[in-house]
Amino acid sequence: MPNELANIKYDALALPERDRAKLAKDLLDSLDGDEKLDVSKAWDIEICRRINEIESGEAQLLNAGDVMTDVKKGLNI
Template identity: 65%
Template sequence: MMRTVELEALKDAAMTLSERDRAKLARDLVASLDGPAEHDVAEAWDIEICRRINEIESGKAELLDVDEVLARARARIRD
């Protein structure tokens, strides 16, 4: 485990990076907290997205007006 002094030194070094490099480092660090990406999950979502797009384009999907959906949701919350 890293000591506080080492952690502060690392943070100070990171703060000298350009804004772009700090943003990339931050993204990489946050992504590392999620663990390894699950290829099967990503592939399943790709398939589902394509299925939904096909349903919309073929006219099989019923598209709803956002204002109507929000009104229904608000009504359910009030009831």
């Protein structure tokens, strides 16, 4: 088994960075069980919903500087 693990590690390190990142994420997700998967799926759905709102023009995008100015005004800072 140790030799097999070393071979897998060697092969994985030869992958492009994007593939290594995907592999690392998948391996970590496999350790966290179903709860992590449910949260990940929920976030995937939410991200898609937000992207769709932006692309359709439904979402109102705000300038971060303007938002911070409004917050500071509201807090009397």
